[in-house]
Each structure stands twice: as C-alpha cells, then as structure tokens.
Amino acid sequence: MTTPSFDSVEAQASYGIGLQVGQQLLESGLQGLQPEALLAGLRDALEGSSPAVPVDVVHRALREVHERAEGVRRERTEAMAAEGQAFLQEHAQA
Template structure:
C-alpha cells in the first residue's frame, strides 16, 4: 500500500479522521477487526460503490462482534468488582481502619483540629489517587499545586470523608466503586467498578 504524502490540508484532515475512528474502535473493545477490510468498506462508502458484502451479512457480523466485546467487557468488570470487594474486606482488617455505614473506609494519618467542612463549603486539598494495584491516576501532590473545589462537586466517597475531616487532617480513604465512578469508570485511567484509594490532606475551607 502506497503511503500518502500528507502534503495538503485535505490529506492531513483525512488522516486525522482515520486516526480518530481508529482510536474509537480500539477503545470500543471490538476484537479481530481487519484494517484492510475496514478500509475497503470506508472506500466503498466514500465512492458510492455497492457493498461488497450483503447488508444482512454485515449486520449479523456486527452484532456478533459487539456481543463478543460485551462478553469480554462484562468479564473484566465482574473481575474488577470482585477484586475491589476482596481488597475492601482485607483492608477493613488493618489496624486503624474505620468503616462507615455506606462502606467508605478511612484511616487517620494525621488528625487536624480545625473546623469540619459542610457540603456547602469550598475546600483546598492535596491528594493522591490510586487504583488498588497501586497505579496512580491523579495527584495534586505530583502537580505541586493543591486542588480547590466545592465539597458537593466530587464523588460520594469524597463528600462523606470531607464532611468528617477536621481541617489539618490527612486521611487514607478506600472508596468502593458505588461511592466512586461506578459502572461508568472515568476515562482510560479508572476502569468501571474500580475501588479507589486516596490519600487526602484537607488544607483549608475557603
């Protein structure tokens, strides 16, 4: 296959569209897709050609690959949820870990003596967020700048923890998926049904 020169705006835009479509297909979880066949379908559509494969066959094939992808996704999220539950059960046995009625777990690293925020407050915090395998997905500490946000504007596990923490405290939180991002996850860094671990330092109420 001849490599395009990409020396015109049209060729660059065309490549960009192809790149976006390819990324979306990769993220979709569809397995076994063949680039040559994909390009043939794209070319036939753009050039107004008759489909090389009967439409009913195409629909049946699409349904099958989507069902396969959904099965793989379901297995992954079920495994993720089970791993999170096991982690929480083990974490609950650690010395110094407290659990609330909702399932939030926390341990006190440093206990402050300042006021406790309400849901109506804005706060400034430092935090590091990890998956249960230790992968850091976000950190204000690494960025070198505290985060500021309304207490009511974050995930349920954070809201609950912040409305228990005195200013000056640093706590470690273990947040079940139903108090975090649940079945949706959050982008590529937080898969669906992820239990999350945060180290949170409450610096001040704004």
C-alpha cells in the same frame, strides 16, 4: 499498501479522522477487526459504490462482534468488582 503523502489539508484531516476512528474502535473492545476490510468499507461508502458484502451479512457480523465485545467488557467489569471487593475486605477496619 503505500503510505500516502500528507502534504494537503485534506490529506491531513483525512488521516486525523482515520486516527480518531481507529482509536475509538480500539477503545470499544471490538477484537479481530481487519484494517484492509475496514478501509475497503470506507472506500466503498465514500465513493458511493455498492457494498462488497451483502448488508444482511454485515449486520449479522456486526451483531456478533458487538456481542463478543460486550462479553469481554462484562468479564473485565466482574473481575474489577471482585478485585475491589477483595481489597475492601482485606483493608476493612476490625
């Protein structure tokens, strides 16, 4: 994939939108996303093309990756709570 030139306001704004979306996806905990497929979906939507993947398949896939991300967030939250509890017990006044 070639690097686009960012010599117009539209190109710079487009890049900025992509950067923001990418940062939000990274922070969301969704793992294993494929940038090429993500760009293909964006391109199809922006061009008004028919989806390359059936909508019901997309919905199932989205549900699955969201469930995985929720599991990861839950595990992190539980680990942080356990660490906090251990810290409080260790530093409790006798």
